[in-house]
Amino acid sequence: MNNDQIEALVLQSLEHELGGIKVYQAALECAVHPGLKKEWSNYLAETRGHVTALEGACAALGIDPQRELPGRAVVRHVGGALVEAMKLARAAGDAAAAELVACECVVLAETKDHLDWELIKKCGEHLTGKAGAALSEAANEIEDQEDEHLYHSKGWCRELWIQSLGMPAVLPPPEEVQKVKTAIGAARAEQAAEQAR
Ligand SMILES: [Fe+2]
Numbered sequence: 644m645n646n647d648q649i650e651a652l653v654l655q656s657l658e659h660e661l662g663g664i665k666v667y668q669a670a671l672e673c674a675v676h677p678g679l680k681k682e683w684s685n686y687l688a689e690t691r692g693h694v695t696a697l698e699g700a701c702a703a704l705g706i707d708p709q710r711e712l713p714g715r716a717v718v719r720h721v722g723g724a725l726v727e728a729m730k731l732a733r734a735a736g737d738a739a740a741a742e743l744v745a746c747e748c749v750v751l752a753e754t755k756d757h758l759d760w761e762l763i764k765k766c767g768e769h770l771t772g773k774a775g776a777a778l779s780e781a782a783n784e785i786e787d788q789e790d791e792h793l794y795h796s797k798g799w800c801r802e803l804w805i806q807s808l809g810m811p812a813v814l815p816p817p818e819e820v821q822k823v824k825t826a827i828g829a830a831r832a833e834q835a836a837e838q839a840r
């Protein structure tokens with residue numbers, strides 16, 4: 644195992660979760676549909692928990708959670724750009740358009756979040772001792788939440804876009820109704836939405 648790269652992954656993940664709090668705060672300002680607001684409010688609370696879990700993982704792995712690395716600065720920059728994009732959309736004054744922008748920003752952010760936790764889980768499986776146990780414990784608790792964050796937000800994004808185009812939309816999206824937690828489940832939910840149109 645490459646310990647430097649494990650440290651980079653944990654610190655990028657921490658930075659991304661810290662940015663994720665700001666992304667959800669901005670996204671909630673843009674959300675219009677009450678179901679989406681409720682969903683994202685839960686994800687904001689869970690994201691705060693992910694910060695705490697990663698701070699705990701840093702302690703277990705002997706990583707300084709404040710350490711600056713080039714990759715971490717990039718993650719912070721991307722998160723800030725997503726927040727700026729949502730502010731720009733809101734300033735334009737079209738609430739439905741801003742909601743779509745927020746959906747896209749959340750999907751982009753959650754794609755990295757999902758990858759981070761998939762990789763953290765793999766590191767936990769391969770590392771031995773206290774470090775491996777700490778990563779596995781955190782990932783086992785959080786991985787399901789990240790599946791929901793990504794797949795459900797993708798469903799909202801697709802259906803709200805379809806509604807905006809004047810086609811029949813399935814809201815809330817089947818991903819949420821079916822409590823999808825896997826890629827194959829998400830594919831089935833999308834198919835169900837197509838059949839319902
Ligand atoms: Fe997260």
Ligand SMILES: [Fe+2]
Pocket residue numbers: 663690753756757788789792793
């Ligand atoms: Fe997430």
